Amino acid sequence: MEFKRKPVTDIGIDETLKRFDEDKIKRAIDWVLNREASARLKVFVETCMRCGMCTTSCHHYLSHDQDPTYAPAGKVKQTIWDILNKKGNVTKEDIKKYARIVFSECNLCRRCVQFCPFGIDIAYLLSVVRRICCLIGAVPQYIQDQALSHMQTTNMLWFRQDEWLDTVQWLEDELKAEIKDAKIPVGKKNAEVLYLAHGLEAKYMTGLLTNMAKIMNVAKIDWTVPDTDGWDYTNKAFYACDFETMGKIVKTHYEVAFRLNVKKIVMGECGHAFRTGIYEGVRYLGWKESPIPYIHGVHFFYELLKEGRIKIAKKIEEPVTIQDPCNIVRYRGMGKMLRYIVSQLCENIIEMTPKDDHNYCCSAGGGMIDAGPAWKSARIEGGKIKAEQIKDTGAKIVIAPCHTCHKGIEDLNEYYKMGVHVKFLTDIIADLMEIPEEMKP
Amino acid sequence: MSNWDWDTREKVISNLNEWKEKFNSVDEILVSPDFEKIVAIVTTQEGKTFCINGETWKNTFERLCFPQITSVGSVICLALRNYEWTLAKDDTVMEETFDYAWNLKTNKDSKSIAFNIKKGDSYGVCLDGKTWDTLFFDARDLILSDDGKHTASYVRVENPPLLDIFSFKKGVWTVAVDGNRWDKSFISIYGACFSPDSKKIAASARLSQQEFTVTIDGKTWDEIFLNVWEPIFLDNDNVAVPVKTEKGWTLAINGKVSWPYFTQLWHQRLSPDGRIAAVVATEFGKWTVALDGNPWKKTFSHCVLPPFFSVDGKKICAVIKEGNTWSVAINGKPWERGFDRIWSPQLSPDGNYCIAKAEKEGTYFLVLNGQIGKETFDMLWEPKFSPEGDKILFGCIKNGKYIRKVLSLSEVLK
């Protein structure tokens, strides 16, 4: 079976490869294989019996007419096995192929791990290859750009410090039109909750941040947002396996929390940031668990509803379905909390098949959407099975509590004409919750 | 401190309930270092202003941000009026205005005040009313020297188009001191600090994906590391910084590895008697404090915050978190009790007592040498020892009243 793909140009990979000799590739491979990877890599590679149990677990395989080059173990074979077989003496063309596979044909969703009789962490094996690409510098241009921004600004979009502060302040002014004396406290010491936002919520998706602020105000949460760098919870460096930057970002988040003496960090609806905030980044820094609670939006809303801190005035009647973001469901078992929230907001829930921690990835995660326009068709094609799965439910609304799932499914919706609306919980809750009389302006 | 009132046992300074009735909103409550003043940003008919012990400023503003009380008791704040930002200090307003102002800072003796500014689309720093001569495409963070005469910021010196990753990879960031940029630029520069004599500045620099070093006044060390955290000056010439090598994290002084290796090492601090303490993870998930490279035997599961020293440097204490509870450890010995939250502990001048503000289930109280104070408060500000160490002074809110209190040590627990 041949590796057949439409040509894609990405200067982050193609141009980078032109700029150095193959020695650098060997050095990067030797470094990663000998100094960074250890028992897991060795055992996983040696223990794989090539049984193919993982094959049909992968949405890319299912979406590509069962092309074996898209199967999980197939991708491992074409990347890390190939590197090991060639003892690291690989060509630039090889790297180009590896980069394409690991950045645009695997979302690191780990569904395949659930299907492997040995529990081989296939996503980890492909991450090792991403790390090699990172050290060479062969990373999709859009991911690299965001990682470069993170390195200095800790936010994903080269935002200057005043742009964040200014944005928050005018959002607060706007919110006052809806909620009397609404506040978005900035850098408030000793608050209970430190809220971190998605980089895009400070620029293109400010409505989402306003809605979160509205919920915070109505629920009477003692909260604050950072007055310094560290307000953006995204961590795109993670996609490139740029651990140095990833670690620095997570360190910044926790240090802001310590400095402000908050009880916990709450973030919005995002998968990868949660993953880096409680696993990848935290572990890189030497913490076994997050040093203070790092709460995902779903968990936060679940508690607000359970404790009755917000009340829902009316429910959505149209049929809705639930997208389970891998990073919070397969990676943190939040499926039940998510379903409780949705049951409080919606009358008619139609589940996808498969669902919960066995649900398919949206095909945009793990950096695929961040790899930019060049790779858009890769994720759209890889998401065919997701589109069919959603269509089969007949739902009109897809609730996707993750920025990446949200945008990924919106793009699928457009391409596959699914006729659905994709919604964040934040927006639905802000829309449906009761606003007490005394809070109305 | 010695001229503060250490004799009046209890002073009711102001009734905040009255403030709440009088003003549309009361936010960002602060107290002065001697606890004699309580300050809040309040909303009146005319706009935002400060209320200090019940008295308001004459000036009003559209917005007041980042309020502070300096060590000498001045109220300072960045203020928005007529769509322009400026500095307000003790009811006087600086003449010069900016398109934005943030990161308000004062130096050690509070005589100098500086903040980041935006003018048009250019960025820089304003120190004591004087704006840098050169402004930049971006200026992030503000570092102010101890003598208050110098300011620094991380500035962006190249402005390639978005997504031009190759230009960005060459490095577009450097440090500007008093508006003068260093020649070299980096893909990332951070952790800048001035030397005690305010003449030098050190910062951590990222040269490439895995090459990190320290640069002092723009001159980089020859030694390259896999990663580095923020440096500190040990004196006017020597710099210590946590560095990562293949063997793990360690402390490098002037580029030379000087400590054993740890899973993590950060927040190195210099003691008054010239030793270095740092927060370390001896193993994955095992945190403690190391003194001159020797870690405490006792480790903590969740985290350890930067260490403090007693005046003589003999006692070291740090906030620690074991499981879900926060506490304090002194010279490796943790307090038995844990709390939902604990604030930076204070050591008495002789180092024999340690006091901290703590919270459990929404009530605040004092903790002295691990023993919980009897009184609880609706709000509490971090207590201070008297110069003789026999009394403590703090501010608190009870039933809406802000009270300044002086207690003898024995009274804390009674």
Place this chain on the structure above:
Amino acid sequence: MEQFFKDPSIYTFVRGPLLWLAFLVFFLGIFYRIATTLREAKKEKIVYPYLSLRYTLRSLFRWLIPYGSISMRRHPWFTAITFLFHICLIAVSLFLVAHVELWYESWEIRWWTLPVSLADGMTLIVIFCIILLILRRLFQSDIRFLTSSSDYLVLTLVALPFITGFFAHHELVLEYKTMLTIHMLSGEIMLMAIPFTKLSHMFMFFLTRAHTGSEFGAVRHSRDF
């Protein structure tokens, strides 16, 4: 060749010193592989701190009972084949009368044995399963894509002792003693190969499942099955 295996001294060697060597290599090999893996896992830092006995057992249980995982339920035929194959393979190796007799001869220890006809049938099942596994490798596109010659070699290594054992028992192809010699030799080769080839999955299974089972169960609060 046939003459070579007919030589009684070869039989004596294969029944004696080589058998010893095979067991030695097998056990020491396994010990060595597990010990080095456990030592290297320490370098990973993140393996040991998260290990959980409860979730290791949960994981093993789910994957050791037939159809205990979603993956097995999705692959009903393959699951049936692999379970039959593994059960028969282990049962015949351990409980065949002829094998137990050898232990008695050497050590005077004895345990329960399979009825001869059942063992015979199980041997055929093993051989039949191997044929199916080979056919699967040849004709199922995703597996053919993954397969390399070493995979066939490993299957052959496992098949040989069963084929030769069956032939010997039924005195087919070659004279009994010659075939028996070949059978023992092939069995010994397989034993010695286990620690150092893909057959090491026999014991590595427990290690990888412990890690992944703990990660999924104790840390991620979700299912690895």
